[in-house]
Amino acid sequence: MDRLILQKAASYCAYQERTQDEVRKRLQKWEVWGDEADEIIAELISQNYLSEERFAKTYAGGKFRMKNWGKMKIKQELHRRGLSEYSIQQGMKEIPEESYLTGLKEVLMKKKTQLLRTEPDKFKLKQKLVRFALGKGYESELVWKTVENLNE
Template identity: 35%
Template sequence: MERKSYSLKEAKLKLQQYCVYQDRCHKEVNEKLRQMNMIPEAIAVIVSELIEDNFLNEERFAQSFARGKFRIKKWGRVRIVRELKFRQVSKYNIDTALKEIEDSDYINTLDELARKRDAAVKEKNPYKRKKKIADYLFYRGWESHLVYEKINELVK
């Protein structure tokens, strides 16, 4: 099967639409261009033009990613940082993104998640119960000291 080949202009337009639909990181844009069979020189040109025209802004991407994953998926900072690092976002942009999460919201969300999980876990043994709740919160990327503090408060 023959893959469609794109001119520089077509590829740039396609990527502008891709970036307008939702904020993207540099890694996603580069992968998309590679899938479109663009040569490295063309990729470099398109990426720099997308940055110049503000279609591609990694700081904005990191901030909206952190806000969204926290508010919608209830992820903790550990998971957000891990996912941003996986997307090759710079340390500076990760730090900026984490400032999007208010400390009070963060603690309230952890409390709400822990209480919901506590109500859902049927285990009677307090140690097994604590472990089940902790595993759930760790998977979601919450810091261990916060998790243990919350669990010890909930499960006696």
């Protein structure tokens, strides 16, 4: 195993959390393939530079706090990045239920304030709010319940 490549890969992982997929693609850019790439990834995991569970936790927490994404969108994105079901479940634990509900309510209140300037029709307003929250990745049952409560 090439020590220089391992060092480069370690600093690539130290810079920010990565998935095994991202590291494998980077190794391919450096023309490292097959068994050698697997060895380097195994070494990065054993040295704790690479942890999909840690990636999932960081990613889920960050997307929820910074971009107000819902759980469905976060899970979908973690699946797309090739993470195991276990890692995804661990990542979702980073989103406390109370904060999740509060976050959805705040996002909807903010959007409602914006929309009230241009949308006088209450029915269309409700539709737009629901569509917005679903696009953010929140669960439809939760979205409908929250939108109903906003309009009371």
